[in-house]
Amino acid sequence: MPNYLKRMFAVGAAGALALSLAACGGDGDSDNPSSGESSDSAEATAGGTLYYLQHYPFESADPQRIYYGLELANFRRTIYRGLVAFPVTEDPVEAAKPVADLATDTGTPNEDASEWSFTLKDGIKWEDGSDITCEDFAYGASRVFANDLITGGPNYILSYLDVKDYPGPYKATEAQQAAFDKAITCDGKTITYHFNKPWADFPLAAASLSMMDPYKKDFDEGAKSTWKVLANGPYKVEGGVWDKNKGATLVRNDQYDAATDDPSLREALPDTIEYQINPSDTSVELIIDRVIADAGNDQYAVAAPTIPPTRYSQIQGPAKDRAVLTDSPYNFYLLPNFKSMTNPDVRKALAAAVDIEGVVKARGGEYAATTAESIVNFGVGGYxxxxxxxxxxxxxxxxxxxxxxxxxxxxxxxxxxxxSKTDTNDKIAAVLKENWDAAGFETKLDPLTDTYYDVISKPEKESDVMMAGWGADWPSAMTVIPPLFDSRPNFSSTTCGQDYGCYQDADFEKIVDQAANSTDIDEQNGYLQQADEKLGEDTAYIPLYVLKNYYIRGSKVTGYVVTPSTSMYPDLGAIGVEH
Structure with missing residues (x-):
């Protein structure tokens, strides 16, 4: 079963981290400027050095272990390529249409979408000069099954690939490896994936995540490969090893051939990208203050963190022109506990009383969040x-x-x-309690100061209502609704999984199965819309807000754009610097 917990951890690191940052200040000032689209900047040209300033470390540089949205977005534009990728565009419809990358096209399915074939391009190479082969793709996918060594990444393929009892390439017997080799087959430059059920949106998954990316067998050291990088994109890591707490210098990869690439995916403009990581407690404010000041090399800098409310008042004058406000892919919501709140009218009363606008204000105002009308994000197909x-x-x-x-x-x-206790969440809790108590509830606040999701996932808990956040793994509600509310992959004797409210309904799960077995994305979206309506009828969740991203860049950064293709992070596929 897919390890959805890791995805929630990714949201925790990006979305929940933003929550803690917002706790440093109050509401946004209505006089502060914002931009609904990317800021204008000078025409992008090749050359120069871009400085990328980040506030937290990644967990791995290994493509099969990557699960942070920011890392997936940035590495796909710089050091790693896959079969397909999403184009650089602000149009949310076009952003969800994969473009051929290392493959010649976006894949050919069989009649029921249980098999997908791709043919690789000629002239694609690793940074060591060797060809990228079909066997490299098969080997990369095989590593996902070794989840005792290659830990932390997405593993949807474990439930889809038509192979059983395969432990990965390190421990497989000859018979086990032979079975895997029938599930992913190579015929020259053509690779075919054989699934045990339809996977209508497989190209979306391949474009969003790097679990299907190629990996060179003789480069692999298993768990020891955590920070090693063998690039196949326009950049490589100087020295070949990513430093978890410092980052790396990305330089041109001389084995990359732009003729094999699509300019809609990556322009690779800077000659060098200085990727600087500072995981200190004060790094967010330090990074934002540096980019607001816009001095020296910080004029050529992209800030990874969003602007915290404590700095809203400083986004004036020239800084205003360098700031961008966008919606993020992360939705936050409430969950009634179906083990304790069994009366549907009680759940409906709970939902009716929620002051979502008050919650958004407590979250930091219009620069921090916008009201949500579903648990599915605006940018997800079929919303x-x-x-x-x-x-x-x-x-x-x-x-x-x-x-x-x-x-x-x-x-x-x-x-x-x-x-989860933060200053901001305390304010949100106070807003919720006020209306609930006025409606006839007697609300006890239960802020947790240590771990959170492991606590609310327990079947036996004192919680009647909980708050959570989630972002889609790719632009399909299949990565939102089933992982959060399908009891079958979530429930065990010790956990409700990501189905934190312990919701279970046979009619809902029947609709989920219809969606899972759809061979057409439009048909699948229709079933998922029905499933979401069923959740609403049962008050399985109560939507709160969509997190906003409020970014700033240096004055000499060019081509700056924030796109749905990169989960609403600054898109390094288009960004350059004046030089």
């Missing part, structure tokens, strides 16, 4: 507002009180709200 949450975003206390009074339950109705 639609969930009709169950069409009420006023300020909350309807009187309607909630009427529902609670009509539920037959004794009032005030006691509930425990569990959340």
């Amino acid at each position: 639609q507002d969930n009709p169950a949450f069409a009420g006023p975003n300020t909350g309807d206390v009187e309607a909630a009180k009427a529902l609670l009074e009509g539920s037959g339950e004794k009032m005030p109705y006691p509930i425990t709200f569990t959340y």
